[in-house]
Amino acid sequence: MKQTIRALGLRKRYGDVAAVDDVSFEVAEGEFFGILGPNGAGKTTTLEIIEGLREADGGEVSVLGLPPWPRNPALLPRIGVQLQASSFFERLTAREQLRTFASLYGVPARRADAMLEDVGLADKAGVQVEKLSGGQAQRLSIACALVHDPELVFLDEPTAALDPQARRNLWDVLRRVNTEGRTIVLTTHYMDEAEALCDRVAIMDAGRVLELGPPASLVRGLDAPTRVGVATGTLPLGEARALPGADDATDDGVSLVISTRDPSAVVAAMAARNALDGVRIQGATLEDVFLGLTGREYRA
Missing domain, CATH: 3.30.70 (Alpha-Beta Plaits)
Known part of the structure; x- marks a missing residue:
């Protein structure tokens, strides 16, 4: 299958700490790929290197066949990024927020309005973003990452701090996005989330990939009662x-x-x-x- 991401021997240090230590993996086109690990495992730093937000100290990475660093303008219309902490323009409604993001990519307002419907926020279009619930704000954040119809979507702990109902609703959105043909790379602390959504996962700790494969295969390989x-x-x-x-x-x-x-x-x-x-x-x-x-x- 065509590879969307190729990472080979990625390294990143902060002083004496090896945040990313010889990380290698590939992500196929259309795959839902998860990166799992405890706090400080190197998940977010790895993602930021691949997204072109941070320069690696060593190794090679290509995204959609292009190098993401130095910051590559050719990649920006082809990828969508939802960061761990969402920031919105103050006092804008959900519709205004999404239309603003759409305008940055030359996307018409009607596409932004349709995306609100896709993520179940049409009835909140006129609500200021400060008044949205946590789950609604997360869905709006994902809508902002998808409004320009990217080929590849990065989601960094998109369901953190959400209640169970909001998490499940967001899962439905992500499944639909993936079945439409987009490649998704997800970091999460929730193992049930990774099992439910991901085709393959990489389990990281101390900056290294410890295991990589389909969740069911990793479970079958475990000698557990x-x-x-x-x-x-x-x-x-x-x-x-x-x-x-x-x-x-x-x-x-x-x-x-x-x-x-x-x-x-x-x-x-x-x-x-x-x-x-x-x-x-x-x-x-x-x-x-x-x-x-x-x-x-x-x-x-």
């Missing part, structure tokens, strides 16, 4: 640990969770004890892969 959960009190903890096939069991006072690599044996044993009310069975997830690679310690 299945978790069988029921409400606390359904079985005594000691009895749960002694069930055929059980590797371990924990009880936090709300749920009893049994870890096993033979879930059928555990479930059969629980059924024999009439202990399956409200049972939940969960295999490994992308979060397990992420934590296995990056650890569980707190990141500031």
Whole structure:
């Protein structure tokens, strides 16, 4: 497939800190590609180098067949960028805001108005941006990144601080954008978001790519137990640990969770004890892969 992004051996240092340390990957045309990692992993710096917002100390990068640095005017109409922190012109309505962005690219006002409809903000067209909710402001930010119909879209944590409903609504917008043929590169802290949206993900930490591939493939490659959960009190903890096939069991006072690599044996044993009310069975997830690679310690 045609490659939209090629990054080879990217490096960026700030003093003694290697923010990006030999990062390489490719993104295919039409792909939804995710970059995951804890705080300070180098996700945003990597994205800014590819976008042409920051100069790399080393390595090579091409975007749509062109070098993004020095700042390449030929790329600007072909890419859309939604940054971590959205900034709007003060006191403009959503319609005025989007029309202003459209005018920078010579896009007619009718296209801007249609984009408001596309992101579900037609009924907020006359509302000042300061009065939009967090989810509405994020959708407007994405509309600003899409109004000139770019081939490639960069989204840096677009659903950060949104409530679950707003996140899901935004997912629908992003899926539609991708199915229309645009390539999307996304950074996110949310593993469920990456699993739901991304064709492939790169998991980064300490400036390096630790794993890269489709989420389902990364999960299948993880040697992690299945978790069988029921409400606390359904079985005594000691009895749960002694069930055929059980590797371990924990009880936090709300749920009893049994870890096993033979879930059928555990479930059969629980059924024999009439202990399956409200049972939940969960295999490994992308979060397990992420934590296995990056650890569980707190990141500031």
